[in-house]
Amino acid sequence: MLKLLCNARVFAPEDLGIRHLLIGAGKILAISDKKDELSASVATEFDLQGRRLVPGFIDGHAHVTGGGGEAGLKTRVPPVMPGQFTTVGVTSVVGVLGTDDTTRDTRSLLAQTYALREEGLGAWCHTGGYHVPPVTFTGSIRDDIVFLHPVIGVGELALSDHRSSQPTLDELLRIASDVHVAGMISGKAGILHLHLGDGERGLEHIFAALQQSELPARVFNPTHINRRKGLFEQALELAGKGSTVDITAFPVAEGEDAWPADVALLKYLDSGAAEARITISSDGGGCLPVFNEQGEMLQMGIGSPASLMKTLKVLLEKDVPLERVLPAFTSNVADILRFHDRGRIHVGNAADLLVLDENHDINDVMIAGTWHVHDGVQQVFGQFEKRQNEEKK
């Protein structure tokens, strides 16, 4: 079925002004400033009345199987329901394993990734988890990336964290080289997505890896860079060397030695670092633990995919231009992940689109041409979401 989206104020992420879009077969078929050029008698028309139309968010780091499990097995977080992504504007997601890559492994992560695809989302994953040697499906990092369609890299491998394997530089280099070469062979991202903990060493290992090898900087992709202010400063330096660095949209308490995602993004953009080398992810489904000096968990929150839209809304309420910050949620993520058909509103790209209302809230979510949210109401439910709704009746 064809859909004609009329009078959309398109941020592609660049501001294109008012445009009309013809959607069909899951893709953006045409974009024009003249509606007559697109009129198709079989198309259903939707008048967006000048509302802002932006690419769907690509969440490059979410624990789709549920993460956590750092204070006994009962603390394993349950899987994230598809609607927990779609209703908050996440149209594509990359799943990762974290601390617990023992009771959860690449098999369960792959299964959940395929399940999300069946539910209509764009879904990929990394192989491995916090630990070395990384858990894999085939027994080889390179084979996982080359032969398994959803697998695009290794992650989240932990550095500077008491939960890490304390990898040596040689171990890190070997893994990074496998990822890099597998990315070349497969045409996929080929990135080593690195969890950074609170440890004082910060990005030291990555700087050493760049100095002592021929590996390109793009292979090293650290996340949680805003969890310590000192780590953030190191990340600016690393971006200067060519790595793409990732902010996590976790809640930050008053007085904490961390930057909230909105502040971190503005600080990054104001620093003069390359604008294309910054992304934001949610850590959705992951646990947000606080540990004491002995590594015992004192408290635990759960990351939410909703933190992306919340961050964007805070930025827009500060009157930051949408086109300035939108790439970190969309096109920059698509570029580092080598998702060539998403992250931008272009002809031929997947019709993954969000409509924002005047209060900077999500009014509609389209994924591959299907409305998952329309006029603020969820239209498509995951298997178990639907069941829950029926039970309520």
Ligand SMILES: [Zn+2]
């Ligand atoms: Zn992490």
